[in-house]
Amino acid sequence: MLFGNNGVINLLFFTLVHDINASNKSLHKKEFNLEFDIQWVTSGEHWEAFAQKIKPNEKIGAYTSVNVRKIFFRHIDTERRILGAINQNTVKHEFGHTIGGDDEYGNDYKRAEDRTKYESRYVKDNNALMNIGNNLRNRYIDEIKSELNKMIPNVTFVSILE
Template sequence: MNYIKKTDAYDIYIEPSRKTIVIRQKWKYIWSVASGLPNWSYLEKKAWHQKADNVIWLQWGSHFVFWALVHDENNSNVSLHKKEFNLEFDIQWVTTDQHWTANVKKIGASEDFGSKVNPSDKKIYLAHTDVKRRIVSNINQNTVKHEFGHTIAVNDEYGKLNGNYYDPIYVNDTKALMNVGNELRARYIRDIKIKVNKMIPGVTFATFLDK
């Protein structure tokens, strides 16, 4: 028996037979181009989506483990007790019923683009180059995998940037993905853990980061 929870930001699938928890997001794309650049072809769109999905999966998938705890020995779900579940992530390209609208823009080589996520209206703004590694000043990461973190309710952690202040608690953790680095942290799945722990009566999950 699988367990499913749908939210406005993603859907959660607990699959005991595969010992997997899947976070599935549906993205509806809006494709745009800077002046003077050719329009997106279907093959370019498909390739970009596949690359983005792969970058996110490689960064986020199979690194977090959920350990099931059943609190009543008479619980019908006792077979889940002390089982380990891998956390996986999947981005689906949809045309309706999306969680997020992803605005992806082809930009020129010298164009400065401010990639961001607006959680309040469920919109993502990305440049076509955001699936590639970016090395600018002290930033060395793929932008798309950083911005994905915002879609699962993780705040920026890099402190002061361009005059704006974000979460100051982890400002010195510069190797962290939601700062300016590439490393995951256990704190990044707090929102997911809260939701997962409400899905199966009498069952909660401890979590840890398996690097």
């Protein structure tokens, strides 16, 4: 997954055909590029993003509401945030929720009212984007792969992260 310029995000997949026959032979080991093109629109949007300018000491955090397809972030979230162990671009983290990624950071980084009894199994992967880092993981596109793999019988889509 590459976060490119101008709001374009590219995912690279290869296909593996399990039962090669005349109708699917051309798909074996084929490269597919799945592109998310994030654009400003005034109608027909798939998701809405809201940016709020905050004062330096305000404790308002970014979040994504998947059920209503809305992303809320602060004006400072467009820059990489480096604060203690946190080294992350928050906008990229919030986009990760739109493609099925869950928060992986532990209770140490949550507001008191958001703390839970159980933490993510990836809580120790601090460099991961859906945790407190900025690095991509193959698991972030598992939901997309699952949907792709339902489309063509006997074909599996395999992702490659650079």
